[in-house]
Amino acid sequence: MQTISINCFLYILVILSLGSYAAAFTVRWPIKNIYSWEKEAHDLLQLPFNKRLPNYITSTRSYCLHCLHQLSWKELIPLFSYIKLNGKCHYCQVRIPYRYPAIELLHLICCLPLFWFFDNTYNLVLHTLLISALITAAAIDLEHQLIPDECSIIALACALLINLPTSMLENSVLGMITGYGIIAVLRWFYLTFRGQEGIGLGDAKMIAGLGAWLGLSGLVPLLLCASLSGILYTVLINRNGTKYMAFGPFLISSAMLVFFLNL
Incomplete structure (x- = not known):
């Protein structure tokens, strides 16, 4: 004790x-x-x-x-x-x-809470670094509408290393590819039909890391939760649409919610 x-x-x-x-x-x-x-x-x-x-x-x-x-x-x-x-x-x-x-x-x-969830140093260290990178990225995106590549790379690397020694590695890689692909395709459609950028590549890189962390099965609740929280923010706080909305904080907070609820 x-x-x-x-x-x-x-x-x-x-x-x-x-x-x-x-x-x-x-x-x-x-x-x-x-x-x-x-x-x-x-x-x-x-x-x-x-x-x-x-x-x-x-x-x-x-x-x-x-x-x-x-x-x-x-x-x-x-x-x-x-x-x-x-x-x-x-x-x-x-x-x-x-x-x-x-x-x-x-x-x-x-x-x-990670201290009690993980009984080995390997998982504890990697999850701590990953969550720290997510908090840092959310804070910068909230203020400057920018997601540092450094944070996305750390999150992605930690997520892959977490799943490397497990049977979830394939699911992790699929989550990474699918997550990036969804945002990249949405971005392409918005650019093509609206002529302006609706979502940045920074969000695509971040969701690649989140997809690698939560796996393919975690992408659906992640995107659903992030979308609903974004809509709720728009309705309650940004009604007139006068303020640019950074999507990163919604993605990151939703990912951590999905992660802790599944532990």
């Missing part, structure tokens, strides 16, 4: 650390990539490009986004530092964005 308690405590520390890194990634990834795309566009058009990335983005250390003061380790303890600092920067007293404690807490809520 004592060993289990210690292992659980250590796992909680790992989850929160992973959540802290994921929260920082949701800030740095968009800035870095938008910078790269702007630079590439200027180079393509042979235009001068004098913009530079901020030091707090290129540095391996963490900074306050407002006053740019380098943070000490005491100010970077997941959840606890946020509570101790009352949600404000110690130096400039500007409120710390809610994304940090929210993403750390989401990691704790979504990953902690």
Whole structure:
């Protein structure tokens, strides 16, 4: 019992650390990539490009986004530092964005049950990384309507490795191919008949990973749940259709719901 308690405590520390890194990634990834795309566009058009990335983005250390003061380790303890600092920067007293404690807490809520669901380290580690990648992708897609390839690749790799030593590998591969194919075909039809992009390839790549995770049999409840939640969001919140709706968070939250209900 004592060993289990210690292992659980250590796992909680790992989850929160992973959540802290994921929260920082949701800030740095968009800035870095938008910078790269702007630079590439200027180079393509042979235009001068004098913009530079901020030091707090290129540095391996963490900074306050407002006053740019380098943070000490005491100010970077997941959840606890946020509570101790009352949600404000110690130096400039500007409120710390809610994304940090929210993403750390989401990691704790979504990953902690895995400790009791899996009794081997192999499955526990892979599922933890997979769910962390999904939470990170959902957070970025919700804010920027972009799904990082890094998150999709991690999710896909973890899903295939999870099913590799089992009899579910074939079902996993079929789920990956079918999931990607469904979204790619829908995207092609929308482009052909509407002349505009209705769903991005980022969603297709993500659902390939989700299909590999849940298998072919899990695609139907996944797509049904994601579609219904998307419709419900449109009816209740986005009635006028004035706000672009990122589909990634609906896919990811539905996939995790299907996964936990089937455990």
